[in-house]
Amino acid sequence: MIDSSAIAKALSGIAAHTATASEELCSADGALGDGDLGITVSKGFAEAAETELPDDVGMALFAAAKAFQRVSSSSYGTLLATGFMAAAKLEKGKTEIAPDDIPVLVAAARDAMMARGKGNLGDKTVLDSLDAIAEALEGATPETMVDTAITAAGDAVEQFRNQPNRLGRARMFGEKSIGLADPGQLAFLRIVEGLKHG
Amino acid sequence: MKKILNNPADYVDEMLEGMVAAHPETYAQPVRRVIARAAGAKKGKVGIVTGGGSGHLPIFTGYVGTGLLDACAIGDVFASPSAEQMAEAIRLADGGAGVLRLYGNYGGDVMNFDMAGEMAEMEHDIRTTTVLLTDDVVSAPKEEAEKRRGVAGMVYAFKIAGAAAERGGDLDEVTRIARKTADACRSIGMALTPCTIPQAGKPTFEIGEAEMEMGMGIHGEPGIWRDAIKPADEIAEEMLERLMADQPLAKGDRISILVNSLGATPAEELYILYRHAKQKLDALGVEIVMPLVGRYATSMEMTGATITVIKLDEELETLLKAPADCAFWRV
Numbered sequence: 001m002i003d004s005s006a007i008a009k010a011l012s013g014i015a016a017h018t019a020t021a022s023e024e025l026c027s028a029d030g031a032l033g034d035g036d037l038g039i040t041v042s043k044g045f046a047e048a049a050e051t052e053l054p055d056d057v058g059m060a061l062f063a064a065a066k067a068f069q070r071v072s073s074s075s076y077g078t079l080l081a082t083g084f085m086a087a088a089k090l091e092k093g094k095t096e097i098a099p100d101d102i103p104v105l106v107a108a109a110r111d112a113m114m115a116r117g118k119g120n121l122g123d124k125t126v127l128d129s130l131d132a133i134a135e136a137l138e139g140a141t142p143e144t145m146v147d148t149a150i151t152a153a154g155d156a157v158e159q160f161r162n163q164p165n166r167l168g169r170a171r172m173f174g175e176k177s178i179g180l181a182d183p184g185q186l187a188f189l190r191i192v193e194g195l196k197h198g
Numbered sequence: 199m200k201k202i203l204n205n206p207a208d209y210v211d212e213m214l215e216g217m218v219a220a221h222p223e224t225y226a227q228p229v230r231r232v233i234a235r236a237a238g239a240k241k242g243k244v245g246i247v248t249g250g251g252s253g254h255l256p257i258f259t260g261y262v263g264t265g266l267l268d269a270c271a272i273g274d275v276f277a278s279p280s281a282e283q284m285a286e287a288i289r290l291a292d293g294g295a296g297v298l299r300l301y302g303n304y305g306g307d308v309m310n311f312d313m314a315g316e317m318a319e320m321e322h323d324i325r326t327t328t329v330l331l332t333d334d335v336v337s338a339p340k341e342e343a344e345k346r347r348g349v350a351g352m353v354y355a356f357k358i359a360g361a362a363a364e365r366g367g368d369l370d371e372v373t374r375i376a377r378k379t380a381d382a383c384r385s386i387g388m389a390l391t392p393c394t395i396p397q398a399g400k401p402t403f404e405i406g407e408a409e410m411e412m413g414m415g416i417h418g419e420p421g422i423w424r425d426a427i428k429p430a431d432e433i434a435e436e437m438l439e440r441l442m443a444d445q446p447l448a449k450g451d452r453i454s455i456l457v458n459s460l461g462a463t464p465a466e467e468l469y470i471l472y473r474h475a476k477q478k479l480d481a482l483g484v485e486i487v488m489p490l491v492g493r494y495a496t497s498m499e500m501t502g503a504t505i506t507v508i509k510l511d512e513e514l515e516t517l518l519k520a521p522a523d524c525a526f527w528r529v
Contacts, residue, residue: 062320069281069313078281078309085316092320116309 302348
């Protein structure tokens with residue numbers, strides 16, 4: 001059952017796991033950007049995990065989005081908060097997230113993040129991770145969803161590794177980005193893995 | 199860096215504290231880095247909020263006041279405020295009739311303000327609309343006018359939309375008028391020397407002792423040419439020509455014009471620019487209404503000026519002349 005306390009537990013798990021991965025993410029980001037992605041992500045989830053969540057799961061996701069954005073207003077931070085917010089809007093007024101809703105929520109997050117970041121699928125960004133997860137979750141049983149999402153997020157990193165970045169600061173590196181994991185996709189893999197640590 | 203400050207990290211907060219302390223009848227800071235009218239939101243009136251980085255006074259926070267803005271979120275020097283601060287500004291501006299977000303077109307501000315709108319709707323059921331200023335004609339070609347940056351045209355937008363809200367227009371009406379104002383504004387800047395962001399400690403760009411740059415943006419964004427400084431009349435001539443190439447002016451048109459200092463340029467030099475602008479517009483048979491000459495939208499201690507022209511119709515002119523009051527400007 002995914003109620004507000006399950007969301008809190010998931011956020012703690014992600015906060016712990018991304019804190020461990022912080023250095024790895026910073027160095028991946030340092031190769032293509034300003035090298036603070038690990039801090040952005042781990043700080044954002046730490047703040048969200050410490051926030052008291054209301055019983056309304058929509059408002060709980062909203063509180064997480066706000067907390068995340070408060071400490072992490074880089075573009076990646078704002079995009080993740082946008083994703084949380086899109087899901088929050090759909091769940092407002094409920095006390096539990098139905099498993100069937102999950103692929104829908106991931107897809108809604110993906111669409112809202114695409115609109116805000118003005119990005120397209122295939123640009124080698126976190127949007128591709130969300131898209132891969134939304135697709136993989138279609139028809140997955142509730143028990144297998146976390147593993148399915150982790151596999152999809154990991155596959156996205158590998159699938160895009162040998163393509164150039166086409167959006168954001170990493171785009172400036174063009175051909176040099178070929179062979180490197182996209183830092184945003186890698187961060188999202190660590191985030192999804194964090195669900196197992198909750 | 200040579201600046202009057204205590205600690206660069208405290209620059210913005212100490213500035214806001216001083217501003218509110220100096221003008222308590224006008225400004226209040228109910229939430230850190232959110233300036234609102236001292237009297238609070240007016241019940242039943244459409245709220246108008248803006249936001250952006252510090253370093254441009256009187257823009258942004260200075261124009262909170264009667265007949266102008268209701269609230270403003272303010273970030274570090276030249277940096278966007280957070281979405282949460284912007285959402286707080288929306289909440290503080292709301293008198294129950296919805297809120298217009300009226301600000302300049304900069305990527306970070308847009309992302310955060312859109313997010314803030316969603317937050318205010320989710321948490322407080324406040325309806326919001328957006329109008330962006332895109333008045334800097336050299337920042338993108340006419341075909342991509344929606345990509346242009348917003349500069350001193352904001353002053354006219356705050357004034358005219360503020361008057362529309364004050365006289366009781368509903369959210370759609372205030373939004374329509376703000377949109378119309380933004381569409382009627384054209385601006386261009388030029389600079390002689392850079393400014394220094396306190397936390398960066400060094401100038402935003404370098405320029406030769408005898409050089410000027412035409413078309414430079416309000417944060418030192420590159421302009422269109424850099425060369426030996428020209429006489430004032432030639433500078434004013436070129437600026438007006440570029441504005442009129444984008445929005446033609448003809449005999450009988452009524453406009454207002456803002457000759458604005460980027461910070462360090464003295465009023466004396468602004469009047470020398472205005473003198474030529476007035477001669478040129480007179481010769482064309484263009485009528486100037488309520489000319490503004492002074493420091494309205496600055497870039498810290500940058501030396502330079504901007505010229506903004508707004509083409510008026512009867513509706514905009516009436517609203518431009520309506521009463522307004524803040525610590526920096528009275529109409």
